[in-house]
Amino acid sequence: MTLSTTTGFRLLPGRLSPQAQSELLAQVLARVEQAPLVHQVTPGGKPMSVAMTSLGSLGWTTDAAGYRYEPRHPVTGQAWPDIPQVLLDLWAELADPDVPPDACLINFYNAEAKMGLHQDRDEADLKFPVLSVSLGDTAVFRIGGVKRSDPTRSIKLASGDVCLLAGEARLFHHGVDRILAGSSRLLPSGGRINLTLRRAAPATA
Numbered sequence: 095m096t097l098s099t100t101t102g103f104r105l106l107p108g109r110l111s112p113q114a115q116s117e118l119l120a121q122v123l124a125r126v127e128q129a130p131l132v133h134q135v136t137p138g139g140k141p142m143s144v145a146m147t148s149l150g151s152l153g154w155t156t157d158a159a160g161y162r163y164e165p166r167h168p169v170t171g172q173a174w175p176d177i178p179q180v181l182l183d184l185w186a187e188l189a190d191p192d193v194p195p196d197a198c199l200i201n202f203y204n205a206e207a208k209m210g211l212h213q214d215r216d217e218a219d220l221k222f223p224v225l226s227v228s229l230g231d232t233a234v235f236r237i238g239g240v241k242r243s244d245p246t247r248s249i250k251l252a253s254g255d256v257c258l259l260a261g262e263a264r265l266f267h268h269g270v271d272r273i274l275a276g277s278s279r280l281l282p283s284g285g286r287i288n289l290t291l292r293r294a295a296p297a298t299a
């Protein structure tokens with residue numbers, strides 16, 4: 095895997111045990127009841143096929159005004175629920191031991207959902223990595239390079255896999271081509287949940 099440590103992309107297959115996946119799923123679903131999943135609209139006016147919500151002090155939002163982080167849920171107007179401790183611990187271990195994440199984006203993919211190739215660049219300080227946790231059905235994930243035209247390759251992200259976009263890979267283009275429906279039984283009605291932990295606001299001294 096040439097993409098590995100030299101670029102800051104790390105894939106940790108099966109980092110979460112089946113038991114840890116079930117426990118985390120329960121914690122995430124309890125929070126989604128407070129902060130429901132929403133098909134947000136891109137600045138171009140298209141509803142996203144991925145349904146989203148967030149945890150933490152900031153949540154990723156998109157609408158006609160653009161992509162940004164907001165302290166409140168766009169529909170309920172409430173603050174986002176807290177980030178589960180197990181995710182904070184994972185971030186401290188793999189991403190940054192000193193500065194905690196302040197945003198955890200929850201993406202829900204049904205069998206038809208996908209996400210186009212993009213960079214994560216709405217965060218204030220791009221030196222902090224993005225840490226991703228996959229739960230449920232396997233995703234066919236695509237990752238390229240810093241330039242949109244760079245060659246890409248396809249990687250499967252299965253339930254319990256953790257991956258890190260750090261260093262040069264922090265700005266690598268990535269997306270989800272498709273979901274392999276029926277590949278996991280973790281979510282009772284199928285589908286995939288991806289959690290991405292980020293540091294959205296500048297780190298305070």
Ligand code: SIN
Nearest residue numbers: 201226235270288290
């Ligand atoms: C994302 O880029 O926000 C999500 C990636 C994924 O679902 O694996």
Ligand code: FE2
Nearest residue numbers: 212213214268
């Ligand atoms: Fe992303």
